[in-house]
Amino acid sequence: MNTAETQVKAVNKPAAKTKTKRKWKRWAIHLFPIPALIIYGLFIVYPIFAAFTYSLFDWNGLVRGAFVGLENFEALFSLQPYKDLFWNAFQHNILYFAVQMIVQNGLAFVLAFIIYKKIKGAEFFKIAFFMPRLLSIIVVGFLWKLILNPNFGALNVILGKFGLENLQKAWLGDPDTALMAIILVNSWFGLGFAVLIFLAGIQSIPHELIEAATLDGAKGWKMMSKIIIPLMMPAITIITVLTFIQSFEAFELVYAMQGSQGEPYHSTDTLAIYFYRLAFGGTSGGGSSAIGLGSALAVVLFLFISVFTAILLYFMRKKEVEM
Amino acid sequence: MKENIWTRPLYYIIAFLVASISLYPLFLMIMSSFKPSNEIFMNPLSLPKSFSLEPYRNLIEQVPFMTYFYNSVVVSVTAVLLILICGSLAAFYIARYTFWWNNALFFFFLMGMMIPIKLGIVPLFILMKDLGLTNSLWSLIFIYTATGIPLSILILTGFFRTMPVELEEAARIDGATDLRILWNVLLPLMRPALGTVMIINFIQAWNDFFFPLIFISNEMKKTIPVGMLSLFGEYSADWGALFAGLTLSSLPMMILFFIASKQFMEGLTAGAIK
Numbered sequence: 319m320n321t322a323e324t325q326v327k328a329v330n331k332p333a334a335k336t337k338t339k340r341k342w343k344r345w346a347i348h349l350f351p352i353p354a355l356i357i358y359g360l361f362i363v364y365p366i367f368a369a370f371t372y373s374l375f376d377w378n379g380l381v382r383g384a385f386v387g388l389e390n391f392e393a394l395f396s397l398q399p400y401k402d403l404f405w406n407a408f409q410h411n412i413l414y415f416a417v418q419m420i421v422q423n424g425l426a427f428v429l430a431f432i433i434y435k436k437i438k439g440a441e442f443f444k445i446a447f448f449m450p451r452l453l454s455i456i457v458v459g460f461l462w463k464l465i466l467n468p469n470f471g472a473l474n475v476i477l478g479k480f481g482l483e484n485l486q487k488a489w490l491g492d493p494d495t496a497l498m499a500i501i502l503v504n505s506w507f508g509l510g511f512a513v514l515i516f517l518a519g520i521q522s523i524p525h526e527l528i529e530a531a532t533l534d535g536a537k538g539w540k541m542m543s544k545i546i547i548p549l550m551m552p553a554i555t556i557i558t559v560l561t562f563i564q565s566f567e568a569f570e571l572v573y574a575m576q577g578s579q580g581e582p583y584h585s586t587d588t589l590a591i592y593f594y595r596l597a598f599g600g601t602s603g604g605g606s607s608a609i610g611l612g613s614a615l616a617v618v619l620f621l622f623i624s625v626f627t628a629i630l631l632y633f634m635r636k637k638e639v640e641m
Numbered sequence: 642m643k644e645n646i647w648t649r650p651l652y653y654i655i656a657f658l659v660a661s662i663s664l665y666p667l668f669l670m671i672m673s674s675f676k677p678s679n680e681i682f683m684n685p686l687s688l689p690k691s692f693s694l695e696p697y698r699n700l701i702e703q704v705p706f707m708t709y710f711y712n713s714v715v716v717s718v719t720a721v722l723l724i725l726i727c728g729s730l731a732a733f734y735i736a737r738y739t740f741w742w743n744n745a746l747f748f749f750f751l752m753g754m755m756i757p758i759k760l761g762i763v764p765l766f767i768l769m770k771d772l773g774l775t776n777s778l779w780s781l782i783f784i785y786t787a788t789g790i791p792l793s794i795l796i797l798t799g800f801f802r803t804m805p806v807e808l809e810e811a812a813r814i815d816g817a818t819d820l821r822i823l824w825n826v827l828l829p830l831m832r833p834a835l836g837t838v839m840i841i842n843f844i845q846a847w848n849d850f851f852f853p854l855i856f857i858s859n860e861m862k863k864t865i866p867v868g869m870l871s872l873f874g875e876y877s878a879d880w881g882a883l884f885a886g887l888t889l890s891s892l893p894m895m896i897l898f899f900i901a902s903k904q905f906m907e908g909l910t911a912g913a914i915k
Contacts (some may be wrong), residue, residue, distance in 0.1 A: 346818070347734060347819050350730040350733060351730065354730065354790050355731070357723075357790065358750065358753060358787050361783055361784055361788075362753050362788065363753075363756075364764070364768070365758065365762070365763075365764040366756055366758065366761040368761065368768075369760060369761045369763060369764050372764060380767060380770075428655065429659060432652045433656075442660075443656050443660055444906065445902055446663050447660065447663050449895075450663055453890075453894070454848035454849070454865070454866045454890060454891070455848065456848075456869055456870065457891055460869060460883070460887060461670055461887050462666070464883065470685055471685070506666075509659070510663065514906055514910045518910060563757065569851065573854075574850075574870075590759065597763050598855065609763055612763060613763055617760075619760055620760045
């Protein structure tokens with residue numbers, strides 16, 4: 319329909335005019351999701367797919383070389399030092415996850431339960447536990463690096479005041495304690511968030527249910543294991559999955575406290591730190607095509623995180639009960 | 642249910658103990674920022690003898706802290722605005738229309754919450770380089786907008802769906818366009834959801850360290866978190882200035898938190914619970 323025709327019709331029939339106008343309006347609406355699609359597609363979706371293709375090429379600095387198929391993956395798992403560095407870092411990530419689950423999430427569960435029991439000052443405690451979460455993770459890392467300093471750090475000074483000089487240590491300089499120190503700092507940072515999620519979980523359990531169970535004689539551990547924990551499964555699932563993803567992406571805190579080499583002697587190295595070294599921080603142990611290897615590591619990590627998240631979600635969702 | 646007489650006191654002991662572990666390092670950080678370095682080394686735990694501003698003076702002399710601060714403000718505010726605009730437009734489209742591809746589109750956006758984008762950092766870096774955005778604040782603005790879009794669309798779509806259709810029908814009969822309906826009718830009613838989106842993304846952008854570490858090397862384009870890296874790298878002996886830097890970086894977030902602690906805690910957990 320050309321414009322002249324439209325105008326004639328519009329003059330004759332007002333209904334036709336609104337129709338074309340509405341047609342334009344109908345088209346305009348399709349512009350709405352475009353800005354979000356462009357920004358999200360360009361800066362999130364494209365790089366993730368590109369990372370897959372990058373891993374199949376040889377790289378010379380930032381310049382792409384020949385197609386090499388799966389050679390980068392092979393090198394990552396069979397050549398030294400890549401092989402040892404990978405498994406070394408992988409173990410640290412597993413420990414990271416395990417300790418976070420026990421210390422951060424275990425403690426958070428207890429605290430959420432305590433707040434739920436209507437103690438006085440509940441609001442104050444929630445705020446107190448949550449405060450560290452406001453800091454940038456780099457600030458957290460640097461702050462604790464100062465606190466854990468062997469000579470002037472607050473922790474050793476406090477231990478000295480209590481006469482516990484034999485416990486004083488170079489916490490971050492000793493390969494036996496450095497990784498654990500970092501993970502505990504991470505727990506300090508994430509505790510309040512986990513408390514809030516668990517608290518929301520407990521509070522969503524209908525009161526009648528708990529009262530009914532009490533009347534039926536459930537108490538103590540039985541109440542916990544048969545009523546409260548099963549009904550809190552959604553919250554537990556969320557926290558477990560988030561902790562898992564975050565543990566296997568652990569980068570900033572290690573970087574702030576121990577640098578890109580995972581000092582001392584790679585004892586705090588994680589997969590993400592190792593990835594960063596391969597991709598940006600020069601090479602660890604010779605070889606020039608670090609971007610290929612780095613991308614291969616990114617792909618492995620990506621698949622590992624996705625598959626395990628899916629498995630975790632599948633098994634934990636099964637344990638969730640309908641209310 | 643009867644409680645053992647020891648149960649309640651035990652609750653308080655645990656809660657107080659953990660609360661002090663949570664708060665003491667923050668207290669120590671702020672307190673130490675008012676002590677000259679040699680006083681920190683001699684009496685790390687005691688209160689400052691006289692509230693000295695010397696550490697802050699040293700901080701500003703050593704690194705361009707005000708520039709970092711300015712950059713952080715520009716990046717966070719622009720990113721949050723872009724997220725609100727892109728997010729509410731897309732969420733309105735997804736929630737208020739029923740084209741057959743809408744569910745797929747929604748899912749496509751939500752997928753972003755599961756993508757560990759840090760693993761795409763190499764292609765992302767090369768992309769930014771090709772676009773000429775490295776060492777530009779726009780690299781950060783774009784990446785924060787992109788990472789913020791999925792969760793914002795989730796929250797806003799959920800909120801749009803709870804609004805009764807009658808609200809906009811009257812306006813539609815009067816001939817209002819979609820844009821007008823969104824801006825004049827729906828958005829004013831959505832303040833809580835918009836607030837949540839703002840808080841989540843503002844914290845994210847303000848505190849992020851990873852992306853500027855990769856994209857920015859020019860000292861004058863650094864945001865506060867990477868600025869801290871310069872400070873700790875070069876002036877690591879001046880502990881007073883270090884504590885002052887840490888305190889000053891965290892202050893804006895803490896002030897905002899005290900103004901709206903409830904919204905903060907609800908906002909940050911909202912994303913996880915949905």
